Amino acid sequence: MGRVKPQNLMARMEHHQIGLYLVAILFGGILGFLAPGSAGALEHSINPVLGLLLFATFLGIPFASIGTAAKDLKFMGTILVLNFVVVPLVVFGLTRFIAGDQALLLGVLLVLLTPCIDYVIVFTGLAGGASERLLAAAPVLMLLQMLLLPVYLLLFIGPEVVSAIDPEPFIRALVVLILIPLAAAALTQALARKAAAGRGLMALMQGLMVPLMMATLAVVVGSQISGVARELGSLLVLVPIYAAFLLVMVPLGMLVAKPARLDVAATRAAVFSGATRNSLVVLPLALALPEPLALAALVVLTQTLIELIGMVLFVRFLPRIIRTPPLPEAA
Numbered sequence: 001m002g003r004v005k006p007q008n009l010m011a012r013m014e015h016h017q018i019g020l021y022l023v024a025i026l027f028g029g030i031l032g033f034l035a036p037g038s039a040g041a042l043e044h045s046i047n048p049v050l051g052l053l054l055f056a057t058f059l060g061i062p063f064a065s066i067g068t069a070a071k072d073l074k075f076m077g078t079i080l081v082l083n084f085v086v087v088p089l090v091v092f093g094l095t096r097f098i099a100g101d102q103a104l105l106l107g108v109l110l111v112l113l114t115p116c117i118d119y120v121i122v123f124t125g126l127a128g129g130a131s132e133r134l135l136a137a138a139p140v141l142m143l144l145q146m147l148l149l150p151v152y153l154l155l156f157i158g159p160e161v162v163s164a165i166d167p168e169p170f171i172r173a174l175v176v177l178i179l180i181p182l183a184a185a186a187l188t189q190a191l192a193r194k195a196a197a198g199r200g201l202m203a204l205m206q207g208l209m210v211p212l213m214m215a216t217l218a219v220v221v222g223s224q225i226s227g228v229a230r231e232l233g234s235l236l237v238l239v240p241i242y243a244a245f246l247l248v249m250v251p252l253g254m255l256v257a258k259p260a261r262l263d264v265a266a267t268r269a270a271v272f273s274g275a276t277r278n279s280l281v282v283l284p285l286a287l288a289l290p291e292p293l294a295l296a297a298l299v300v301l302t303q304t305l306i307e308l309i310g311m312v313l314f315v316r317f318l319p320r321i322i323r324t325p326p327l328p329e330a331a
Contacts, residue, residue, distance in 0.1 A: 006274060011212040017122065018312055024214035025305065028221030033229075042223035049219055053212040054281070057118045058185035058204040066270065074142070074260040075133050075270070078329025082234055082256045082274040083115040084144060088152055094160075094241050095156070096154040101234075102161055103292065106153075108238065110286055112245060113152050114145045118277035119213060126315045130270030137273075139182065145278065146174055163295075169288030177284060185287055216280060217304075224301045230260055231295060235302045246314075249275040254322065264324050271318065276311065279304040 013020060032039060091112045097103045117138040125131035153162050191198030228235060231263060253271030279300050286297040 010207045010210070016314065017210045017213070018126070020210060020214055021217055021308060022312075024217040025221050025308065028218035029225045031218070032222040032225035036226050039223050039226060041221065042219045043287070045141060045219045046216070046223065047173075047177065049212065049216045050280055050284070051181055052205075053209075053216050054177060055181035055184055056209050056212055057121070058138075058182050058207050059188060059202050060121070072133060072136075075130070075262060077265050078138060078257050078260045078262060078266075079134075079137060079141070079272050079273045080144070081116075082253055082270060083141065084148060086252055086256060087115070087274060088113060088156075088250070088253070090245065092156060094245060097241065099155065100236065102157070103295035104234065104299055105157055106161065106289070107286060107296030108241065108303075109153060109301045110149070110282045111277050111279050111300045113149055114278035114282050115141050115273055116278045117142050118274050118278075118280065120276040122209075123268045123315055124272040127268055127318050128147045128265060129271070129272055129318075130263075130265040131269065133266060134269050134273055141176060141273075142182075146178070155166070165289060165293075172287065173284045177281060194279055198320075217308075220280065220283060220301060220304070224298060227298050228301060231298055234295065235298060237320065238302050239298060239306060242303050246275050246307070246310040250318070250321065264322055268318055268322050271322065272314065275314065276307060277303060279307065315317055 028042075032042070091109065094112075095108055098108065121131045121135050121138070124134055150162070160217055186202055188198055192202050250271055253274040254267060256274075257267040257270045283297060283300050283304075286300045289296050
C-alpha cells in the first residue's frame with residue numbers, strides 16, 4: 001500500500017474537519033476526566049496553541065487587498081450593524097435571566113459580544129457562503145470588538161464589576177494572541193511575495209489549520225472539563241440562552257442583509273458572522289479574571305461546545321433556508 005501524500009492527507013482532513021473537531025473535543029474531555037492532574041499543563045498549553053492557530057488563520061487574510069475589502073460597503077456595513085448593534089441588543093435581552101449572577105453574566109457577555117474571526121470562515125465556506133469576504137473583514141471585526149467590548153461591559157454589567165478586573169492580562173492577551181500573530185502574518189505574506197521561504201511557511205501553516213484547531217479544542221476542553229463537571233448545575237442554565245442566540249441570529253441576520261440586497265453567498269456569510277462568537281480568543285481573558293469571577297471561563301467553554309453543535313446544524317440546514325432562487329422557466 002502506497003503512502004498517503006501530505007497534500008492528500010490535508011485535503012481529507014479539511015473535508016472531514018467538523019467530525020475531527022468533535023473527536024478532538026471528545027478526546028480532550030476523556031483526557032480531562034481520566035487524568036485530572038493534566039489540567040494545569042493543558043491550561044498552560046492554551047495560549048501557545050491558540051497563538052499558532054490565529055497566526056495560521058491570519059495568514060489567510062488578504063492584507064494586500066484589505067483596502068478593496070473595506071470598499072465592499074454593503075457587506076461590511078451589514079456585518080458591522082449585525083455584530084455591533086443587533087447582537088448587543090439580543091445579548092442584553094437574553095442575559096436578563098442571569099443578571100443576578102456576576103460571574104455567569106460576565107462570561108456570557110465576554111463571549112457573545114465578540115464576533116468570531118477564525119473557524120467561522122471555515123464553516124461559512126462549507127455552507128456555500130462568501131468565506132473570502134469574511135476573511136477580508138476579519139481584521140476590522142477584531143479591532144472593533146476589542147475597542148467596543150469594554151464599552152458594552154460598562155453598559156451591561158456596570159463600572160463596579162469592570163473596575164475590579166485587572167486590565168493587564170487583557171492587554172497581554174491582546175498583544176500576544178492578536179497583535180503579534182497578526183503582524184507576523186502580514187510580514188510573512190510580504191516575504192512570500194519575494195521569497196520561496198515565505199511561500200513555504202504559508203503553505204505549511206495553512207495546511208496545519210485543521211490539526212491546530214483540533215489541538216486547541218482538545219487542550220481547552222481537557223483543561224476545563226473537570227470544572228464544567230463541578231459546576232454543571234450552574235452551567236446548564238446557559239444552554240437555552242446559547243441555543244436561543246444561535247436560533248434568533250438566523251432570521252435577524254437575513255433581515256439585516258435584506259436592505260443591502262446581498263447575494264445568497266454573502267447573506268449566508270452574514271448570518272454565520274452574526275451567530276458565531278470568538279470563544280477561543282476571549283477564553284484567555286476569562287481565565288485571567290479574579291477568583292470570584294473564575295466561573296466565567298467555564299461559561300465561555302460551554303458556549304464553545306454548544307456553538308460547535310450549532311455549526312454542524314448550520315452547515316447542513318442554512319443552505320436550505322437561504323437558497324439560490326430558481327432560474328426562470330423558458331417561455
